[in-house]
Amino acid sequence: MIRLEKRPTPSRLLTGLTPILAVLLTMIVGGLMFWILGKPPVEAIRIIFWDPLFDPNFAAYSRPQLLVKAGPLILIAIGLSMGFRAGIWNIGAEGQYIMGAIFGAAAALAVYPKESALIFPAMIIAGAFGGWLWAMIPAILRTRFNTNEILVSLMLVYVAESILASVSQGLLKNPEGYGFPGSRNLQQYPSAANVEILPNSGMHWGVVAAFIAVIFAYVLLTRHTRGFEIRLTGEAPKAARFAGVNPTRIIVFCLGLSGALAGMAGMFEVAGPAGQITIDFNSGYGFTAIIVAFLGRLHPIGILLASLLMALTYIGGELAQLMLGLPGASIQLFQGMLLFFLLATDVFTNYRIKLGRTKLGGSQ
Amino acid sequence: MSFKNLITGAIAAAAMAGSAFAQDVTVGFVYVGPVGDGGWTYEHNKGRLAVEEHFGDRVKTIYQESVPEGADSERVMTQMALQGADLIFTTSFGYMDPTINVAAKFPNVKFEHATGYKRADNVSTYSARFYEGRAVQGHIAGRMTKTNKIGYIGSFPIPEVIRGINSAYIHAKKVNPDVEFNIVWAYTWFDPAKEADAAKALIEQGADVILQHTDSTAPQAAAEQAGNVVTFGQASDMSEYAPFPRVSSIIDDWAPYYIARTQAVLDGTWTSVDTWDGIGAGMVGIGEISSAVPADVKAEAEALRDALASGEYHAFTGPLNKQDGSAWLADGETADDGTLAGMNFYVEGLTATIPN
Numbered sequence: 001m002i003r004l005e006k007r008p009t010p011s012r013l014l015t016g017l018t019p020i021l022a023v024l025l026t027m028i029v030g031g032l033m034f035w036i037l038g039k040p041p042v043e044a045i046r047i048i049f050w051d052p053l054f055d056p057n058f059a060a061y062s063r064p065q066l067l068v069k070a071g072p073l074i075l076i077a078i079g080l081s082m083g084f085r086a087g088i089w090n091i092g093a094e095g096q097y098i099m100g101a102i103f104g105a106a107a108a109l110a111v112y113p114k115e116s117a118l119i120f121p122a123m124i125i126a127g128a129f130g131g132w133l134w135a136m137i138p139a140i141l142r143t144r145f146n147t148n149e150i151l152v153s154l155m156l157v158y159v160a161e162s163i164l165a166s167v168s169q170g171l172l173k174n175p176e177g178y179g180f181p182g183s184r185n186l187q188q189y190p191s192a193a194n195v196e197i198l199p200n201s202g203m204h205w206g207v208v209a210a211f212i213a214v215i216f217a218y219v220l221l222t223r224h225t226r227g228f229e230i231r232l233t234g235e236a237p238k239a240a241r242f243a244g245v246n247p248t249r250i251i252v253f254c255l256g257l258s259g260a261l262a263g264m265a266g267m268f269e270v271a272g273p274a275g276q277i278t279i280d281f282n283s284g285y286g287f288t289a290i291i292v293a294f295l296g297r298l299h300p301i302g303i304l305l306a307s308l309l310m311a312l313t314y315i316g317g318e319l320a321q322l323m324l325g326l327p328g329a330s331i332q333l334f335q336g337m338l339l340f341f342l343l344a345t346d347v348f349t350n351y352r353i354k355l356g357r358t359k360l361g362g363s364q
Numbered sequence: 365m366s367f368k369n370l371i372t373g374a375i376a377a378a379a380m381a382g383s384a385f386a387q388d389v390t391v392g393f394v395y396v397g398p399v400g401d402g403g404w405t406y407e408h409n410k411g412r413l414a415v416e417e418h419f420g421d422r423v424k425t426i427y428q429e430s431v432p433e434g435a436d437s438e439r440v441m442t443q444m445a446l447q448g449a450d451l452i453f454t455t456s457f458g459y460m461d462p463t464i465n466v467a468a469k470f471p472n473v474k475f476e477h478a479t480g481y482k483r484a485d486n487v488s489t490y491s492a493r494f495y496e497g498r499a500v501q502g503h504i505a506g507r508m509t510k511t512n513k514i515g516y517i518g519s520f521p522i523p524e525v526i527r528g529i530n531s532a533y534i535h536a537k538k539v540n541p542d543v544e545f546n547i548v549w550a551y552t553w554f555d556p557a558k559e560a561d562a563a564k565a566l567i568e569q570g571a572d573v574i575l576q577h578t579d580s581t582a583p584q585a586a587a588e589q590a591g592n593v594v595t596f597g598q599a600s601d602m603s604e605y606a607p608f609p610r611v612s613s614i615i616d617d618w619a620p621y622y623i624a625r626t627q628a629v630l631d632g633t634w635t636s637v638d639t640w641d642g643i644g645a646g647m648v649g650i651g652e653i654s655s656a657v658p659a660d661v662k663a664e665a666e667a668l669r670d671a672l673a674s675g676e677y678h679a680f681t682g683p684l685n686k687q688d689g690s691a692w693l694a695d696g697e698t699a700d701d702g703t704l705a706g707m708n709f710y711v712e713g714l715t716a717t718i719p720n
Contacts, residue, residue, distance in 0.1 A: 058446055065439055165551050169521060169719075178481055178706040180522055185461050273435030278458055279520065279551075283432035318440055321428050322447055328398060328430040 004351040014349040019295055019302075022341035023309070029341075030334045039324045047323055048316030048334075062315050064202025068273055069311035072097070072265035074210035074304055076289035078217045079258030081298040085221075086233040088254045092138065092153030093262040094286025095160035096131035100263025101270035102167055103130025105183055105277045108192035109172055112184065119191040120205075123267055131263015132256050134160065139255040143248045149255065157286070165279050172277050183277040186270065194272030206268025210307075213261060217300040230254065262286060291339045313338070389629050391415060391622075392449035393427040394440055396456035401554055403579025403599040404616070405429065408455045408478075411618030418623050422630065433458025441466040445473045451629045453622065454478065457522075463487060474634050476625060479524065481705065483636055490621060493642030494524065495704070496672045497614035498531040498575075499679040500650055500665050501596050504612060505573040506536030506543050507661045508594050515566025516547045517559060517576040517583060521718050523707040525577050530711045531679045532575055535668070537713055546571055547716045556582035567593055584610055594656075601651040612665070613651030620646050640701065643673040680704065685712035 027049075031041035052062040076093045083090045090096075104127030108119055138152040165181075167173075172183040186192045197203045221227040232240040233250050241247065265285065270277060292310050296302030317331035393412050397405035412425050426444065431437050437459050444452055445466065451474045454463045460480035467475045467487045475487045483489055505514050514536060518525050529547060536543045546569055548562040559578045563586035566574055573594040576583045581602050587593035587609040595605065597613025621639065628634040641647035650669050653662045671677035682693030687710040693699060710718060 058443065061442060061446060068435065068439075162551070165520075178523065180457065180481075181520060182458075187461075187465075269435065273438070275434070275461055278433060280433050280458060283434065283436055315439070318428060318443060322392075322426050322440075322443060325426070328428070 003354050004347070005354045006351055007349075010349045011352075014345075015297065018345040018349060019297070019306070019342060021345045022295075022338060025341040025345070026334065026337045030337055033330060033333065034324075034326065037326065037330060039326055044320050044324055044326065047320045048313060050316075051319055052312055052315045058319065060200075062319075064196075064200055065315055066308060066311045067202035067207045068204070069314055070307040071204070071207040071210045072269055072285045073289050073292050073307040073310055075206065075213055075265040075268075076258075076262045076286055077293040077296065077303045077307060078210075078213045078300060079261030080289055081293045081296070081300070081303060082217065082220075082230055083254035083258050084234075084293055085298050086230045086250050086254050087237065088251055089150045090135065090138070090153050090255055090258045091150050091290065092135070092155075092157045092160075092286070093258060093289055094282055094284065095153070095157035096134045096259040096262035097266035097269075097286045098157075098160040098164050098282050099134040099266070100127040100131035101266030101274075101281060102164065102172070102277060103127055103133075103263065104267025105186060105270045106167075106172060108186060108189065108271070109183060112189060112192075115191045117191070120194070120271075123192060123271060124205075124209075124264060127267025128260040128264045131266065132260040134263070135255045135259020136252075139252050142255075143251055149251075153255075161282070164277070164281060168277050168279050168281070174276075181279050185275045187272070187275040192271055194268050204268065204272045206265065206272060209264060209268065211304075214300045214304050221300070226253065262289075291335075295338065295342055310335070310338075388422045389419075389451065389626060390424045390426065390447075390449045391626055391629075392441075392444035392447075392452040393425065394431050394437060394444070394452065394454045394456075394459060395427060395429040396431060396433065396458070397554060397579075398429050399427075401579060402581060402602075403554065405455070407599055407616040408453070408618055411622040414619035415622045415626050419626065419630075423626055434462070438462035438466055441475075442469070445470040449473060451476070451626060451634070474629055483638060485636055488625075488636050488638065490639040490641075491524075492616055492647040493640055493679075494614060494616075494648055495527045495531040496642040496679050497648045497650055498528040499535045499672060500669050501575055501612065501614065502532035502535030503539055503668055504596075504653070504657060504661060504665050505532065505575060505594070506538070506540035507664070508611070508657065509536075509540065509543060509573045511570050511572045512540065512542045513544050513546060513570045514573045514575065515563070515569070515571030516545055517562045517566070517574065517578055518547055518549045519553050519578050520551060521549060523705060526710070526718065527704055527707045528577055529714070530707065533714055534680070534684070534711060539664075545714055545716070547714075549719060550578050552578065554579045556580040559583050560586045563587060564590075581605065597651050603651065606652070607654030608656040610651075610654070611657050612653045615649035615651050617646055617649050643669060644675060686710070687712055687714055 027045050031045050034044040035041040051058055053059055080090055080093055104123040107123045107126035137156060138149040141147040141152050142149045169181040174182060174184045194204050229245045229250060233245055274281060292303060292306045296306035313335050320326050321328060395405040395408060399405055399409040412427060415423060416425050428440050431440050441452060453476045455478045457479045460477055460482050463475050463477045464482050464484060467484050471486055477489050479491045480489050516529055533545050546566055548566060550558045550562050552558055559580050560582040563574055563583035567590045572592060574583050574587055575596055576598050579599050584595050584602055584605040587595045593609055594611055595609040597610050599616050601613045601615050602610050653665055678698035680699035682697040683695045684693040686692045
């Protein structure tokens with residue numbers, strides 16, 4: 001008889017090991033899926049994980065693209081991880097990302113076509129403010145009326161999407177766009193453009209901000225009282241209350257920070273790689289960042305690595321589609337497996353497998 | 365076997381091997397939806413398969429489906445170009461700026477962007493005059509309605525959709541002066557749940573004909589359930605709902621264009637052009653008018669279709685006023701392509717307002 005027994009403390013070894021185990025299992029089962037689809041499994045796995053980094057044809061282009069794709073994931077996931085550690089579940093980063101992009105772009109378009117060195121910093125502040133504002137709605141509802149922040153923040157994603165559709169056809173519509181929806185392209189507005197700092201490096205200001213966020217989060221969690229309070233609230237809520245931690249303040253701080261970072265990510269995206277506000281501007285970064293946060297064990301360095309890995313599966317997945325004609329859905333399935341196996345193997349950090357009969361005559 | 369024959373045979377074999385192995389041209393397709401969406405992307409993919417079939421070994425096609433508009437599409441196009449694509453079709457309006465950006469980086473690769481208006485030396489644009497098909501639909505709708513209420517499911521209030529509404533209305537009104545249009549905006553191209561809700565709301569408000577500018581078959585299913593509501597297939601024939609409620613359809617047929625443009629690259633004659641073809645060139649097809657339509661209405665609709673195809677009649681022919689009553693087209697005057705391309709107003713008689 002096989003049963004699970006709770007470990008007295010979570011296994012530290014497995015905490016570090018399960019992400020790697022999950023990647024390996026994803027490779028094996030994913031490879032099996034590709035094989036069933038009639039595609040060469042080893043080649044598919046190689047294209048996804050190896051070619052974007054080392055293929056002579058693509059690497060020079062796709063390596064910098066890893067940073068472009070990982071940048072917003074890092075920013076959002078760092079913010080989310082703070083809340084997740086404290087047991088505050090912001091599921092609506094996608095909406096905060098959209099609002100940040102709208103606020104950031106609106107700040108630039110309001111003064112178009114003036115050129116000034118102040119415009120870009122103002123956009124960053126506006127973007128962060130937009131995301132923060134959107135996250136304050138679930139924060140206030142939670143602290144005032146004790147509503148569930150998971151539902152509220154998630155539902156607000158759909159509200160944000162509707163606002164996005166509205167502004168791209170109204171308020172922010174490009175007046176020279178022949179009536180088509182979508183704003184002016186900020187890439188063509190020098191003061192507002194989020195350009196690569198070095199050509200072909202992939203390093204735009206959003207990636208820089210992401211790295212700063214990693215360092216900031218690391219210091220906050222390990223060296224700062226607020227970081228300690230966050231961890232305490234999540235791990236031992238009662239102890240936290242006895243220690244005088246104000247739960248309202250923690251909720252507002254965590255939701256506000258994750259909203260502001262998601263908003264900044266949206267702003268950097270709209271001013272750089274995406275270029276313009278359109279009806280379909282958002283492409284799921286806010287939801288993918290949830291996977292990234294857990295894959296990275298809610299740890300800043302872990303999130304950095306998990307974002308790069310996720311970016312790799314995106315870019316490699318696209319290459320595999322192109323080169324092997326794999327269906328797009330199979331790549332999404334492949335990415336979903338990653339989270340599935342992570343959660344599945346995580347069980348073993350908290351539980352261990354016991355063989356044989358239970359001594360205390362418990363569950364059989 | 366003589367020596368001469370042997371040599372000729374060897375040369376022939378080498379030539380055949382050469383043509384079998386040398387793929388002269390690689391053509392890439394970037395799709396916004398999955399190839400199985402049954403509508404927009406499905407028809408573009410049919411065009412791709414037609415290219416493969418037509419050229420055989422001379423052409424290799426590659427594609428990527430469900431590519432989000434914006435930064436991701438730019439990367440997908442770049443990777444296609446790096447992989448050696450000679451010609452890339454980008455099949456959604458939102459790919460416009462990314463297409464222009466990537467084309468600037470790969471001057472030797474040809475790009476074709478669907479439904480946009482930005483061109484470059486190596487970027488063409490192409491679109492279909494769907495409004496010609498809308499004229500035929502409007503005519504049938506105007507003749508078929510008993511409640512004189514026609515429901516219209518719009519996707520987004522952009523010129524292409526507004527053009528379709530105007531064209532359908534003009535031709536419905538021509539055969540039925542009492543006709544009214546009720547327009548619902550779904551703000552999506554493909555969302556079966558939303559489209560079904562929109563169709564049900566329109567039917568509840570008394571519409572007995574539903575026109576749709578969204579891609580799923582959900583409105584067809586809703587009409588079938590209601591029992592006495594007429595529909596038209598959109599983008600794809602949707603013949604599984606024929607002969608009723610689906611009485612006809614507008615079909616996007618990209619195959620002839622894709623084959624012609626691929627041929628142009630093979631021949632080295634490709635140049636940047638702006639193509640806007642309609643029924644005449646075969647880019648817009650009118651799906652079979654079913655037996656549920658009375659024979660005289662069917663004959664009229666087919667005559668209208670043929671007149672549009674031959675160019676003898678234009679779907680926007682004056683006298684026509686704008687919604688606010690101001691004059692637009694004088695008697696016998698036809699709309700110019702510039703006005704049509706940026707159409708942002710309703711014609712006189714429509715009671716709705718264009719949202720923004």
